[in-house]
Amino acid sequence: MSVGRTVSIVGTGSYVPERVVTNDDLAALVDTSDEWIYSRTGMKERRICAEDQATSDLGAAAARAALANAGVAAAEIDLLIVATLSPDMFFPSTACFVQDQIGAVNAFCYDLGAACSGFLYAIENARAQIACGAVETALVVGAEKMSAFLDWDDRSTCILFGDGAGAAVMRASDSGRGVMPAVMGSDGSLADLLWTPGGGSRNPISHEMVDRKEHFIRMQGRDVFKHAVTRMGDAVMAALEQNDVAVDEVSCFIPHQANIRIIDAIAKRLGVEDRMFSNVEKYANTSSAALAIALDEAAREGVLKAGDLAVLTVFGSGFTWGANVLEWGG
Ligand code: UT7
Numbered sequence: 001m002s003v004g005r006t007v008s009i010v011g012t013g014s015y016v017p018e019r020v021v022t023n024d025d026l027a028a029l030v031d032t033s034d035e036w037i038y039s040r041t042g043m044k045e046r047r048i049c050a051e052d053q054a055t056s057d058l059g060a061a062a063a064r065a066a067l068a069n070a071g072v073a074a075a076e077i078d079l080l081i082v083a084t085l086s087p088d089m090f091f092p093s094t095a096c097f098v099q100d101q102i103g104a105v106n107a108f109c110y111d112l113g114a115a116c117s118g119f120l121y122a123i124e125n126a127r128a129q130i131a132c133g134a135v136e137t138a139l140v141v142g143a144e145k146m147s148a149f150l151d152w153d154d155r156s157t158c159i160l161f162g163d164g165a166g167a168a169v170m171r172a173s174d175s176g177r178g179v180m181p182a183v184m185g186s187d188g189s190l191a192d193l194l195w196t197p198g199g200g201s202r203n204p205i206s207h208e209m210v211d212r213k214e215h216f217i218r219m220q221g222r223d224v225f226k227h228a229v230t231r232m233g234d235a236v237m238a239a240l241e242q243n244d245v246a247v248d249e250v251s252c253f254i255p256h257q258a259n260i261r262i263i264d265a266i267a268k269r270l271g272v273e274d275r276m277f278s279n280v281e282k283y284a285n286t287s288s289a290a291l292a293i294a295l296d297e298a299a300r301e302g303v304l305k306a307g308d309l310a311v312l313t314v315f316g317s318g319f320t321w322g323a324n325v326l327e328w329g330g
Contacts, residue, residue: 003181004131008173009123009326011070012296014166015061016047016283023159030155037159042260046162046284048147054088056097058165059143062292063102066167072137077169079138080107081125083118083288085196085317086145087111098141107139115194116256116316117184118142118288119166120324123312124182126170141167142292146285149196151216160258161217162284166292176307177327180243183235184322190227193220194317228258228315229265235323236270236313243325250325251308252277254298256315257290266313277303287316304328 022045023034037043049058059082067074082095095109114121119142126138143165150158170179198214199205209215232255240247253272255263257280267276277298286293291314298304306329313323 005133005172006174006176006178007127007130007170008176008178008329009168010171011066011072011169012167012299013062013065013067013069014164014293014296015058015065016164016293017049017053017058019048019050020045021048026159029152030158032155032159040261041160042278042280043159043284044281047164049145049163053145055084055086055143055145056088056094056101058145058163058289059094059098059141059167060101062143062165062167063098063139063141066139066169067102070169072169074103075106076137077104077107077139078135079126079129080104080109080141081112081122081138082141082143083112083114083122084143085113085115085118085287086149094143104139114288114316114320115318116258116285116287116290117314117318117320117322118316119291120182120312120314120322121184121320123168123170123179124184124322124324127179127181130170130172136171138170139167140170141165142288142290144287144289146287149215149217151213154216156221157217157219160285162286164283164286164289164293166289166296168292168295176329179326180324182322182324183238183242184320185231185235187319190319191317193223193319194218225259225262227319228262229269231319231321232256232313232315232323233266233269235321236266236311239311239323239325245309245325247272249309250311251275251305252298252303252310253313254291254294254310255313257283257294258285258315299328
């Protein structure tokens with residue numbers, strides 16, 4: 001199924017803000033408890049940005065770490081994609097701000113909007129461009145300052161998210177199977193189950209819109225939960241089949257980190273409870289950064305070793321979803 005050159009991830013990095021906000025800290029803000037949050041989501045704490053930090057600052061820190069890990073200079077990057085739903089501003093792209101901070105002077109840069117699925121979409125986007133020879137070296141970043149878009153009076157959403165960023169450097173490779181083509185899908189008919197309804201061209205910024213708090217994230221949690229389990233499970237099966245890989249050959253499954261109960265349900269369905277990676281306890285849901293941070297941690301902690309096969313899977317607003325299979329270090 002793969003067309004063109006083999007493409008590998010040659011380095012990863014991540015960055016989370018210093019400030020830790022625990023469930024007890026949130027219980028002082030809204031009517032919730034550590035017990036409710038932990039039992040419903042598996043989250044214990046999350047990182048929240050300093051006021052003067054923007055999404056590109058997080059992305060640039062993660063990007064620098066990934067470049068150092070890869071031994072690649074910023075000037076070698078041809079393509080820089082930032083996946084985010086919390087850009088520094090509408091335009092220019094957050095990718096351009098990251099470019100400027102890290103000195104990726106030879107890159108063309110753009111943002112990718114696929115909400116929580118963005119990092120996997122960006123990996124696939126870069127993979128295809130490297131595979132066909134359009135690009136040699138790509139830097140993909142998932143970065144979010146979710147805290148800027150949360151209603152801190154809404155206990156059903158503000159407890160769920162955190163800030164952070166992760167990044168990966170990708171290049172053509174002459175060994176192993178590398179990053180295999182992804183399976184991805186979208187269903188725009190379900191957009192209103194998870195969205196920020198105000199602030200764009202449909203519902204522009206106005207005092208009334210802000211008074212109605214439509215510039216904050218809104219979610220129908222139960223519906224999103226069900227779709228996330230089904231879509232990620234199906235996507236993983238389809239990606240394995242498409243690339244002729246058996247479930248038993250996979251050493252590590254790295255899913256979007258939105259809720260430990262979603263992760264457990266997928267693991268149970270696939271029969272891979274012993275190989276599922278999660279760090280949702282430490283960072284909560286960092287949207288497009290979640291997979292990027294998890295991938296970096298799995299690599300740094302030695303969960304992923306050279307030659308291992310891993311599966312990445314995501315689900316997010318849109319709805320959007322996807323999965324891919326990769327041979328680590330190959
Ligand atoms: O990243 C993109 C994908 N996002 C997701 O995948 C999130 C998917 N959804 C979820 O993770 C879960 O649906 C939640 C964690 C958001 C909610 O868990 P739930 O088990 O589905 O709870 P619920 O929304 O059905 O709410 C149950 C009860 C409600 O009270 P009543 O109506 O039963 O009296 C809520 O008002 O829990 C209440 N509740 C809370 N109570 C204490 C909602 N939020 C809180 C809270 N603390 N923070």
